[in-house]
Amino acid sequence: MPSTTLPFTSTPMDQVRLNLIHYNLWNNVTAHAHGPHAYLSGHPREKLVSTDPDEIRKEWIVPRLLKDEKLSVQEINEWFETIEKDEGVRPARVIIGIINDDGTVVYYFIHNGIVKPRQN
Template sequence: MSLASKVKTNLQYQNLWTNVTIHQVSDLEIVSGIPPNKLSSVDEENQVEWIIPKMFSQDKLSVSEIQNWFSKILELSGDIPRRITIAIINDDSTIVYYFIHNGITKPNQN
């Protein structure tokens, strides 16, 4: 099972996302979907989220790799998202999600 398939299954059945789709762009698999609730207070309802699956044991991330992700999503959607989510998959199939913002983001007040 590919990393993107593991993330898709996790989002659909554990996190209850809808419209979860795997996109193949060159050698990169990108997952998109709609969460059941807003992920941040500044999000719009039913906002499409973009997720990049990455194995925990893979090499470190580089800025150029992250910029490439935003460019590939621009090719798919016609718009650069203000953030993407990276899905870090561990050897035991645990998945942890982190936001990666496109540029500097003002912190939210809790």
């Protein structure tokens, strides 16, 4: 009987979660799939930005495929509202994990409101 192999498939959530754990060495990475806005939470190994407090804090990550539709301000606001509802606190920032066609993951901060630029 010939063997059949199924193609490997994973969700954007799986890809970003594995990237955070194995490449970026994050701890306590947890998936939250409540409603249409699924997200991850976890603790980075070290501060992500030099201006962050010394204590490593919980971060929230929203996985997206590069080929997905364009983001709207309303959708981004819904991410903050969903996290606030689930966690009891509105985060100062959310990280978007964008997955390219080749599997590369790039991360960007999306802040809740206006943030003063860094001084170099």
